[in-house]
Amino acid sequence: xxxxxxxxxxxxxxxxxxxxxxxxxxxxxxxxxxxxxxxxxxxxxxxxxxxxxxxxxxxxxxxxxxxxxxxxxxxxxxxxxxxxxxxxxxxxxxxxxxxxxxxxxxxxxxxxxxxxxxxxxxxxxxxxxxxxxxxxxxxxxxxxxxxxxxxxxxxxxxxxxxxxxxxxxxxxxxxxxxxxxxxxxxxxxxxxxxxxxxxxxxxxxxxxxxxxxxxxxxxxxxxxxxxxxxxxxxxxxxxxxxxxxxxxxxxxxxxxxxxxxxxxxxxxxxxxxxxxxxxxxxxxxxxxxxxxxxxxxxxxxxxxxxxxxxxxxxxxxxxxxxxxxxxxxxxxxxxxxxxxxxxxxxxxxxxxxxxxxxxxxxxxxxxxxxxxxxxxxxxxxxxxxxxxxxxxxxxxxxxxxxxxxxxxxxxxxxxxxxxxxxxxxxxxxxxxxxxxxxxxxxxxxxxxxxxxxxxxxxxxxxxxxxxxxxxxxxx
Amino acid sequence: xxxxxxxxxxxxxxxxxxxxxxxxxxxxxxxxxxxxxxxxxxxxxxxxxxxxxxxxxxxxxxxxxxxxxxxxxxxxxxxxxxxxxxxxxxxxxxxxxxxxxxxxxxxxxxxxxxxxxxxxxxxxxxxxxxxxxxxxxxxxxxxxxxxxxxxxxxxxxxxxxxxxxxxxxxxxxxxxxxxxxxxxxxxxxxxxxxxxxxxxxxxxxxxxxxxxxxxxxxxxxxxxxxxxxxxxxxxxxxxxxxxxxxxxxxxxxxxxxxxxxxxxxxxxxxxxxxxxxxxxxxxxxxxxxxxxxxxxxxxxxxxxxxxxxxxxxxxxxxxxxxxxxxxxxxxxxxxxxxxxxxxxxxxxxxxxxxxxxxxxxxxxxxxxxxxxxxxxxxxxxxxxxxxxxxxxxxxxxxxxxxxxxxxxxxxxxxxxxxxxxxxxxxxxxxxxxxxxxxxxxxxxxxxxxxxxxxxxxxxxxxxxxxxxxxxxxxx
Numbered sequence: 001x002x003x004x005x006x007x008x009x010x011x012x013x014x015x016x017x018x019x020x021x022x023x024x025x026x027x028x029x030x031x032x033x034x035x036x037x038x039x040x041x042x043x044x045x046x047x048x049x050x051x052x053x054x055x056x057x058x059x060x061x062x063x064x065x066x067x068x069x070x071x072x073x074x075x076x077x078x079x080x081x082x083x084x085x086x087x088x089x090x091x092x093x094x095x096x097x098x099x100x101x102x103x104x105x106x107x108x109x110x111x112x113x114x115x116x117x118x119x120x121x122x123x124x125x126x127x128x129x130x131x132x133x134x135x136x137x138x139x140x141x142x143x144x145x146x147x148x149x150x151x152x153x154x155x156x157x158x159x160x161x162x163x164x165x166x167x168x169x170x171x172x173x174x175x176x177x178x179x180x181x182x183x184x185x186x187x188x189x190x191x192x193x194x195x196x197x198x199x200x201x202x203x204x205x206x207x208x209x210x211x212x213x214x215x216x217x218x219x220x221x222x223x224x225x226x227x228x229x230x231x232x233x234x235x236x237x238x239x240x241x242x243x244x245x246x247x248x249x250x251x252x253x254x255x256x257x258x259x260x261x262x263x264x265x266x267x268x269x270x271x272x273x274x275x276x277x278x279x280x281x282x283x284x285x286x287x288x289x290x291x292x293x294x295x296x297x298x299x300x301x302x303x304x305x306x307x308x309x310x311x312x313x314x315x316x317x318x319x320x321x322x323x324x325x326x327x328x329x330x331x332x333x334x335x336x337x338x339x340x341x342x343x344x345x346x347x348x349x350x351x352x353x354x355x356x357x358x359x360x361x362x363x364x365x366x367x368x369x370x371x372x373x374x375x376x377x378x379x380x381x382x383x384x385x386x387x388x389x390x391x392x393x394x395x396x397x398x399x400x401x402x403x404x405x406x407x408x409x410x411x412x413x414x415x416x417x418x419x420x421x422x423x424x425x426x427x428x429x430x431x432x433x434x435x436x437x438x439x440x441x442x443x444x445x446x447x448x449x450x451x452x453x454x455x456x457x458x459x460x461x462x463x464x465x466x467x468x469x470x471x472x473x474x475x
Numbered sequence: 476x477x478x479x480x481x482x483x484x485x486x487x488x489x490x491x492x493x494x495x496x497x498x499x500x501x502x503x504x505x506x507x508x509x510x511x512x513x514x515x516x517x518x519x520x521x522x523x524x525x526x527x528x529x530x531x532x533x534x535x536x537x538x539x540x541x542x543x544x545x546x547x548x549x550x551x552x553x554x555x556x557x558x559x560x561x562x563x564x565x566x567x568x569x570x571x572x573x574x575x576x577x578x579x580x581x582x583x584x585x586x587x588x589x590x591x592x593x594x595x596x597x598x599x600x601x602x603x604x605x606x607x608x609x610x611x612x613x614x615x616x617x618x619x620x621x622x623x624x625x626x627x628x629x630x631x632x633x634x635x636x637x638x639x640x641x642x643x644x645x646x647x648x649x650x651x652x653x654x655x656x657x658x659x660x661x662x663x664x665x666x667x668x669x670x671x672x673x674x675x676x677x678x679x680x681x682x683x684x685x686x687x688x689x690x691x692x693x694x695x696x697x698x699x700x701x702x703x704x705x706x707x708x709x710x711x712x713x714x715x716x717x718x719x720x721x722x723x724x725x726x727x728x729x730x731x732x733x734x735x736x737x738x739x740x741x742x743x744x745x746x747x748x749x750x751x752x753x754x755x756x757x758x759x760x761x762x763x764x765x766x767x768x769x770x771x772x773x774x775x776x777x778x779x780x781x782x783x784x785x786x787x788x789x790x791x792x793x794x795x796x797x798x799x800x801x802x803x804x805x806x807x808x809x810x811x812x813x814x815x816x817x818x819x820x821x822x823x824x825x826x827x828x829x830x831x832x833x834x835x836x837x838x839x840x841x842x843x844x845x846x847x848x849x850x851x852x853x854x855x856x857x858x859x860x861x862x863x864x865x866x867x868x869x870x871x872x873x874x875x876x877x878x879x880x881x882x883x884x885x886x887x888x889x890x891x892x893x894x895x896x897x898x899x900x901x902x903x904x905x906x907x908x909x910x911x912x913x914x915x916x917x918x919x920x921x922x923x924x925x926x927x928x929x930x931x932x933x934x935x936x937x938x939x940x941x942x943x944x945x946x947x948x949x950x
Contacts, residue, residue: 249695
């Protein structure tokens, strides 16, 4: 039976024997540190925190946990926003701080092979120093691990042109719940040997196995990049421009959106001279061959003007360009200063529905009298309606809850999804059937059951136990 | 119980009631026509051939088949090369000739929504007429269906730069074995609502459900294209050039390889003035912005020269360019004229191992005294060692069998896979565990069991019953 009390001494001894005493923690302070992640309002204590150093150690750990029915929660840096690493059923949190090596960069095959604990930003810097490019760039990339990115299938600002984490995972080494080690895929652009276990595991949120190594696809680094900002007195014109750019057959590297409230907050925070009297901005980047970039940016600027931008600013220097990007990247940080609790969601719609979605978010925020700022990856329809609120106010939290439920409902109605890049975790689990129907959820549960019959791998994630909505689990 | 005799009249009546009498065939001639596909040497009679016109009809059919335990084999145009549509356990072959509509091309979201029976080439032409692009281009595209492409996760000549079918499937409608209808994904660049059922279904070879609709990603059509041919007196130099081009951070749209025997045969067949006295050619295409294409082609030409090409020919006109591509595309047709039986395989290796793989194929062909021509998608390591032989010669066929087994073994040793783009079907099933280990195969079988507990969906594919190798099943 799963239980959340202290682990039996006999079991602890066995864990010590596998990873070494120094790499097991079960003191209250350590357990508390890993009882929550970046998601506000969710907390639950693990029974131990373990830092293995190898796949073999993880295999032994999983065998032990299988025998004694102890839940396992893999955790990178805990930056996820779906409570995906909260150990809701106790058990062992596995950390990858000792499995954080870049094992190989293969320039002939354009691949990088890494352990799960590598920090995303370090990976990106390393490959860029060789003239190569790893596009997925979640906002948390400075601290997130690549293992966490793979488990959640992280997206980022470059998703529109370059895709998401899944599109770059070519092969995995994974330890299955009973301790068997499987290697999927490889340094291969084409591989159809049976079901695609690689893509099934990416985004499976640690519920099917523990990823212990990954081979990722790299591409040549684009030779140049340009950044521009377009200001809109009318938010709908901004949304329309997004569709018009794509319809003109230009795929920018980045096509980001911020509404007025986000903009004001970012400007208060970063003081970079952003205008605060307009309804929306689009932050647009194109990369590639310098001539193509120049041509695209000019054409995009024309479209922005044509569809209602009041002002367009093209960065002249790398510094200016970085300043504009930083503005967008700091949105969450800035917003989180407004009130005690920030809830960042990621309802996603087909890009042609952006205007309708933004309109609906505003209507819903008014209806429930909550404060929702919206920014996000407009180019791929992945919006981040972000509610600044206060968890201590139960009545307001109830309204926040209702507002988000309605936002998800509208997203589904518009042909969208409940989560574009954050994952389901605990937070979205009650809404999963809205997207997939009961049959779709049943199919997923059947896969879970097939892999993990004892439900030990990150239990409580993806699948809701009941129709529970967002509630605070007190630690 | 599954049985391969004539279907019970009572069951036939029920099928008539679902799809209409006119769309059910069970006369010997019709059954014979669907007893085999493009894969030489595999044949088995179905019990009925049914042409439903809607998802609803398919759902009803599957419910019926589930009740009476009748196997179901979905079939597009039967162009696959893994015996993926041979009804080895009898049952009903479902055809999609009445579900062959393009339902929508959405220019704002860059998607196309199609029924499974749409011919790939028609889809490609339709979207190109709008300035859009659907890159996957299997050699069979003139007659293959998109449903077949999705079930097999077809590749093609443009895989290196643009990826394969999987990379373009955004959403599916699928009927599960018990007749439930599920819709996965959508017009969404980002969607992490649970396990990726879409990518699991792509390439699942009809073993998990029947795909009844697909939403595919489109991209803007590249503005221009250039084609070139580089001739090599030394085959290893050709292989090395492939790696050097990628290492120089150029990703051509197409990077194809043909060895001398293939070349001679194609020239005999197509009479287009190909040289036949050299060991290998590379056919290289780049597409994109005209300036970039020009620059890349010049740089590639330089690299070809530097690494041993004796002659380089850059097509000056579209007609010349098409002639060069046609040469490569007609390789299989040309080779199939040499002897009664042509076995086209698709062992795939990391691209840096192409030279070693080609060398091994030559060595193995000599060892077993069989004639193997090699051509294929060198840029993505996806080679097509093709044996021209005669199925009537049992002794020779045994040597062919042994030779291919050794080729797969070498591919795996080099970090490759047993199939890059043809699928497992019946042909590769005995070798699947070489790639994935018994644990990997067990994980796949668990998924199959979870979806299809009665094993009715295209039974006998992907998973081998015993260590059976390539043998002729007489019709």
